[in-house]
Amino acid sequence: MPNDLAVRRPDSKVAPLAHGTRVAPVLLDGLRVPKPVEPPMPRIRISMPELQRRALAEVRLQPGCHNVQEIAINRVARQAENNWSLCVLAAGAADANTAARAAVHVQTVLRRDYELLTD
Structure with a gap:
């Protein structure tokens, strides 16, 4: 051969x-x-405030979520594929379940591209 x-x-x-x-x-x-x-493409390392800003903007783009008021980025301490997670703290006028599903979707999409900077 x-x-x-x-x-x-x-x-x-x-x-x-x-x-x-x-x-x-x-x-x-x-x-x-x-x-x-x-x-796999290398992920971009990003600060907590910048990731939070981008994630909130993406959540607000999802159907029925334009009024989401606040999200949280949580640092994942254990060794994992990703070092952060996302949740909605204040859904505003948006349905809480819709906002939570949007957060899961946005988390999945942003995790492909972004990694949280470590201290």
């Missing part, structure tokens, strides 16, 4: 993968074919 990372079948032409590309094996018709795995 050639010294590239592509698996070749006699009846197909497969271009070699770029050097350093990580692959995960996938079964395809009984043949293991490498599937490229994208590394």
